Amino acid sequence: MLTGIGLTAAALASLALGAGARDGECADERATNVDARVVDAGHKTRCGIGVSIFGLRLAVLGPVCPDYKLHYPAHGECLGEPAEGMECVPAGTLEVRFEKCTCAQVTLLGTGLLVPDCVCAWQPGNMGFIENFKTKECDE
């Protein structure tokens, strides 16, 4: 008898829990939009010139320059954001492109002066790739 009660209770519980379930598994999750961003990579150096005043060595006077700037495109990620009836699915790959930065003399607009600055230039090709995800209805 106790076994019967237990089985009945289990059946009722599974019915209650499964009231919102669909055929197959549905994660009830959407893809989260992540903004594009730029990230410095490699070493950082200072552009500019070194001076010595009053016997003190001032390392370099000028802006800071990383080796590279990596550009991550806007994309979707599966971060557990709830969305009933939806799932987060792969949507191909996206390129991680990059700039290479160096110290160079740059003309100050309106002055004709050349000053040390960090100049970054787009490089051909890709550093790598990231996976992109999108939201899809579970029943599709």
Place this chain on the structure above:
Amino acid sequence: MKPTRPWHGLALVAALGLIVLWLALAPPRAGEARVAPDSADAGRSASPSAALGAPLAANEERDPLRARDAADPPAEPPAAGPRGDELVRALAELGRLYAARDVPALQARLEQLLADPETAFEVLALLSAGAWRDDGAVLHGVFVLLESALVCYNAPGPFEAVDGRALVVAVLRALPLIDEPAFSGLIERLAAAAVGDRPVLDLSYLREILDLRAAWPERAASFSALFENLARGLAAGEGYEEFYSLLVTELSDPVAVRVALAALLRLEDGRFLPLAEELFRGAESAELRAAIAQAVASTAPVDRAAEVLARLTDGLQHAQLLTLGTRAGGLEALEREYDELAAGGDQDPLARRMLVTGMLGGDEGRLLAIATSDPNASVRAQALLTASLSKDASPAVFETLRAAYELRDDPALGVQPELAVMAAQNVLGYDTGGAREQAKGFLLWIAADETIAAAVRWKAVNTLRDWVAPEAFAGLAIDGEPVQ
């Protein structure tokens, strides 16, 4: 993709909060006193720096925008520096000398101007009032003069009687009053100014920086750049309490987290690496995860850094692994970690792929071995991408790419067409020999192959547009649409 687990972060914050409480209740050191936040913060919420328990200097009643009188004034007062239009001309001259890289003349003029410490304060006051914001030559002169003053007045030497700290505080307090482009330029130079390898803006200014960010929340992100060099020049473990507290109180600020964590991770025993891992897993933004990974990549012992980054990666740490690869011993650490993971089969392909992204500049033969032997297609593709990012790449790189593409249906040896197009794009951009022409033909072949997905064929076409004449696409159509 691994979902975030906020409860990890909450539990960690709770634990670390006990440390903050302990620090806040710690008695002041002898000879110092706790002072309430100054009038600039009146009406705002309690200063976050209070959580640090760091005592404020006792003599805060001074006018922050003027030089301090020394306890023992010099025997002869310095000659007054230029003012008004003469000062503007002097600053413009500094800017021109800097641009011309006339070091001897620049040094001589700087020594003349810095002989009167009031000059730096005068420049700062005028800058705060909006002067010269559109004059590039004068602004560069301002940057050169102020950074030189910050160093000279905070270093041992002829200006030891000058209160250099007063100038630093004056600059910090003037920053909110300064517009672009002077604002960003001054922040960068204030953070970078150094006496030898010790920054002028060192850990002793942490409270001022935190108060500044709290008082001007709309510019907090810009002020975070002031944290950048706080740990520079410190011995491993020095400033431990301050950085730990900074980490706890500023867990939502990626720059603060990166700087504080990087300082703590310098300890050779890697004792803070588990903390870094927990912070990463509990982080609720991509920026925060990037900052934590960057701290690990830049200062943790290289072998441990490679291991931890491989374990944590969610596929977005190219920059951090590249940073690790540029450190002394970093490339070798990435290779060792890759070998260790590869020995275990195909259990963690994402980790192996990301380790390979950091091997830029590594041995080509090694990368091509990964491209032909790793059990995962994405890892093999990444090895081809990394190997092809070199002007010195040998013909073997393209040959390996082509062979892998021809085996694209073999999961053990091939690469996906989409990723093969990316690698061919790298060959186009970097190769200066025959491989470039071969890559053009390769991409045209893919573009014309009707068995390949239209999106990949279009990608091949778009990659080629800058490299071939339009006639190369004559007669080509993708899903019925002519390529033009």
